[in-house]
Each structure stands twice: as structure tokens, then as C-alpha cells.
Amino acid sequence: MVEFRLPKNSTVGKGRIFTAAPGATNVKNFRIYRWSPDDDKNPVVDTYEIDLDKIGPMVLDALIHIKNDVDSTLTFRRSCREGICGSCAMNIAGENTLACLKPIRDIEGDIAIYPLPHMPVIKDLVPDLDGAYAQLRSIDPWLKSDTLPPPDSERRQSIEERAELDGMWECILCFCCSTSCPSYWWNGDRYLGPATLLAAYRWIADSRDEHAGDRLDALEDPLKLYACRTIMNCTQTCPKGLNPAKAIGRIKELQLERKA
Amino acid sequence: MSNLKKPHVTVMRSQLSRARGLGSGQAGVGHWWAERASAVALVPLSGWFVIQVFRLAGASQPEVAKWGARPLNTTMMLSLVILTFYHTQLGLQVIIDDYVHGKAHLPAGLLMKGIVFLLGLFGTVSVLKLALAGSSRGRIAAG
Secondary structure, three states, rough: OEEEOOOOHHHOOOEEEEEEOOOOOEEEEEEEEEEEOOEHHHHEEEHHHHHHHHOOOEEEEEEHHHHHHOOOOOOOOOOOOOOOOOEEEEEEEEEEOOOOOOOOHHOOEEEEEEEEOEEEEEEOOOEEEEHHHHHHHOOOOOOOOOOOOOOOOOOOOOOOHHHOOOOOOEEEEEEOOHHHHHHHHHHHOOOOOOOHHHHHHHHOOOOOOOOHHHHHHHHOOOOOOOOOOOOOHHHHHOOOOHHHHHHHHHHHEEEEEEEO | OOOOOOOOOOOOOEEEHHHOOOOOOOOOOHHHHHHHHHHHHHHHHHHHHHHHHOOOOOOHHHHHHHHHHHHHHHHHHHHHHHHHHHHHHHHHHHHHHOOOOOHHHHHHHHHHHHHHHHHHHHHHHHHHHHHHHHOOOOOHHOO
């Protein structure tokens, strides 16, 4: 059955409070989920009082400040700090997004920061995405063509054919969408999730790809594809402003189209 | 070597093997489409039914029986009842797929389909009874 309550070893307790330096005037509280695999303790939420005058404008700036100057044990992924690598995907103020693209001033009151929901946690804000990456791998996210490319040039597309890929090639695979989806929470072992289905449609829609039928065959499954219940959390949460729900809808339309 | 007790690992199957699972079930399109088609069909049928209920408000038993005996009304009522319960089992199956996992999944679906089938059949028999009772005019008039 579906889990409506957290397992006993996952219930979150109160953690430590790191007070701001005396004299700080522009203080905001960051309440951050902490869990370490190195002891048998339950997760806790630590509170960091941060002087916003000392840091940059984004949530990631606050996290980096905490790691550098307050508490070096805080663990999170980050790399590009400009929304193109997808590493710093996490749940900020109840919404999956990229810490590097989320301005602190957009959030009223304390800022709660948790790892991406319903994934195994490796440590603190670092989720285990191995299953999600394997699902992406399972849809063969690369060009499959039996026609050899011209020997002296690239495979060509019309401007219209290229436009079909807009809204899909921009995906950075941060998995904010998949981990915001209740269907993925309940059936993530079999439902592929919006990020992988968006990637699948990206290749189905590519005019240079010659295996759309095989791709649709592989997706035609009550759970792999049809566990999508059109909840639309994916589209609402995407930090890149993409529309995975629309891509899933297009796959369902094509599944129907080829039946008649 | 360390004398720390190592946890027993039960799953060493690769992530890719787990993601691919048993492959595609080659199903789902029919269910998905039937759910939508029946939903669209139920919009006019339900609207018609609501209008009829308002028209029949305050009518006597023989008047309702006469209404139910008309072939057009019987056809519409049977369409409404059959499609409603067909759509119900499609929708409940989705909920069971979402929330009931493992060994309980199959029996839960069977139980649900059995109950919905019986309820639908009960509705169908009721509509037919109304339709056929109305045809025996003498008996109704005699009370």
C-alpha cells in the first residue's frame, strides 16, 4: 500500500540553532533538513540565522555561505550557479526548484529547505537519483537512425522540424518535475516520471530519429506512461519553465493515433 | 577484518534492470481512451437525466411508469446507467493502480469490478422493470 506516513526512522526532529552574529540587522532564518548516514539518528531540521547583507541574492548563496562560514558539515550539490547544470535541485519553501535560480527575497518568512521529495537521501540535501538516471537510460535518449548521415555534412532538419524540439532540448535533468509528481512518489519504480517522458518525446519528435514506433512501443504501458494522471505539478514546478505535461499529452495522442 | 555486522543486502539487481523491469505491458491506450470517451458521453446523458428529474418532480407513480416505458427514455436511461458504472470501474481501477501495490493489487481490482458490476446490473434491471411494467397498462390502472 501507499505510505501516507513517514517510516519511524524518517520522522524529522528539532535540530540545532545557529544564531546570527551580534549586530546583524537583516536576518532571515533558514530551516534546513539534516540527515547523516554515519550515525543511527533520525533526521533533524537545523535553523541558521543568516545576515542577508553579507551574502548574494539567491538561496544557493545562503547555502554556500553556511558551508563556508557557519557549518562546514552541511552537504548539498551545486556546480554552475546559473541554472544550467541542475545539481542544486531541492525543495525550497515547499517547491522543487534550483537553489541558484531562487531569489531569497521571493520567499516570505523562514525558508524551509529539504531534499527533493520521496527519494532516498544520501546525506542532508543530496538525494539518490540513481533510479531516475536509470529510467532515463532505459528510454535510449539518443538519436537512432538507420539512414547513414551524408558523408560530408551533418543530418539536416527544416526550420519547422527543428522548432518541434523547442521546449524540450532545454531540459537540464534536475528531476524537480519527477520528484514533485504524486504518481512518481507512489509508483516511481514503474512510472517513468515527467523528466524521462519529456526526454522520450524529445526523440520521438526529432525528425532525424527513425525509431519513433519502437519508442512508442516501449512506452505503451499502464504504468510507465499511463500512470500520469495529468496532475500538472511537473509543469508548475519546472525551474526552466518547460511543460513536461504537454509532452506526455503528445505521447498519449500519438499512442492513440497509431491505433486507428 | 572488521567485526561490524553488515546489513543483509537483498537487492543487487542493477538500476537499469530495475528501470526496464518486465518491459512494456503493451496496454493502457484502450483504458485511457475509454475513460475519456465515456466521460464525454456522460455529459449530455447526465444533463438529460437532470432535466427529466425536474420535469417529473411531483408526478404520480403511474405518470413516472408511463415516462419510463417510452422506448426513447428507456434507451437513454440504459445508456446512462451502463456508461456510468463502466466509467466508475475505469476510474476506480486507476485509484487501485495508484494506491494498492503488491499481492493485494489483483484481488482489490477483482473485488471492485465485481461490486461495480452488480450495482450496474441492479440499475439496469431497475430500468428494464420500469420499462416493462409500464407496458401492462391494465394492471397499473387497476392498481
